[in-house]
Structures are given as C-alpha cells and as structure tokens.
Amino acid sequence: xxxxxxxxxxxxxxxxxxxxxxxxxxxxxxxxxxxxxxxxxxxxxxxxxxxxxxxxxxxxxxxxxxxxxxxxxxxxxxxxxxxxxxxxxxxxxxxxxxxx
Ligand code: HEC
Numbered sequence: 001x002x003x004x005x006x007x008x009x010x011x012x013x014x015x016x017x018x019x020x021x022x023x024x025x026x027x028x029x030x031x032x033x034x035x036x037x038x039x040x041x042x043x044x045x046x047x048x049x050x051x052x053x054x055x056x057x058x059x060x061x062x063x064x065x066x067x068x069x070x071x072x073x074x075x076x077x078x079x080x081x082x083x084x085x086x087x088x089x090x091x092x093x094x095x096x097x098x099x100x
Contacts, residue, residue: 019086026094029087033079042098048075055099065092 030038039045042052050056057065069088072078079088 019089021086021089021093023090023093023097025087026090026092029083029091030094033083034091037076042095046075052095052098058095058099062089062092065095 037044037046037049038052039049042054044051052058066085066088068076069083069091070078070080083091
C-alpha cells in the first residue's frame with residue numbers, strides 16, 4: 001500500500017513537471033516559422049513586427065507571449081495547431097537570448 005501511494009506520487013510529479021525550454025530547438029522553430037517577419041537574430045523585416053534584438057515586447061511574462069503566439073495579434077499569425085505548447089516555450093526561450 002505504501003509503495004502504491006509512493007508510485008502514484010511519483011507519476012503525478014513527473015506529469016506536472018514541464019520540460020525545460022530548449023533555446024537551441026527554439027532557434028530551429030524560429031528560423032522555419034518566424035524569421036520571414038521577425039528577421040535573422042530578431043532584426044525585423046516587416047516594419048510592424050517588434051524587434052526582439054532590441055528586446056521589444058519581451059518584458060511580458062511567458063504566459064502572455066504564449067497567448068499572442070497561439071492566438072495571433074493583428075498581422076501576427078496564430079500558431080495554435082501549428083506549434084505545440086512545448087515548441088512555443090522553446091521559441092520564447094530563444095527570443096529571450098536575442099536581446100543583448
Ligand atoms: C507574417 C509575419 C509574422 C510572422 C510569420 C510571425 N510574426 Fe510575430 N509578429 C508579427 C507582427 C506584425 C507583430 C506585431 C503585432 C501587433 O502588436 O500588432 C508580431 C508580434 C509578435 C510578438 C509580440 C506579441 C505581443 O503580445 O506583443 C511575439 C512574441 C511574436 N510576434 C512572436 C512570433 C513568433 C515566435 C513567431 C514564429 C512562431 C512569429 N512571431 C511569426 C508578425 C509576424
């Protein structure tokens with residue numbers, strides 16, 4: 001009985017732990033899906049797009065950035081159903097490396 005409870009606790013712990021965001025994978029996703037507008041290294045190609053190289057819009061918490069990326073914003077297309085939540089977390093981790 002004690003073992004069963006311990007096993008259940010371990011399974012719950014594993015399920016609730018989100019995988020750490022991977023900026024290297026995020027770069028690959030960015031280069032395929034975002035670079036056309038947001039540009040290489042976050043220097044925007046499209047005038048309306050924020051410059052991630054300047055850290056624009058990145059002062060928002062991840063939850064709000066996820067919301068914008070999943071649902072889109074004006075010209076910014078929605079990526080819900082295109083990118084998985086973990087991929088979006090990876091791409092945000094990459095965006096946060098661009099401002100220096
Ligand atoms: C078709 C061009 C285009 C593509 C492709 C694109 N974006 Fe954007 N993105 C924009 C524009 C334009 C804005 C500014 C939207 C606004 O605030 O009006 C924007 C805004 C954003 C913002 C700021 C949102 C906010 O809440 O302020 C983030 C973050 C972002 N884009 C990330 C991404 C990521 C990540 C990808 C690739 C998965 C991507 N974008 C692909 C054009 C694009």
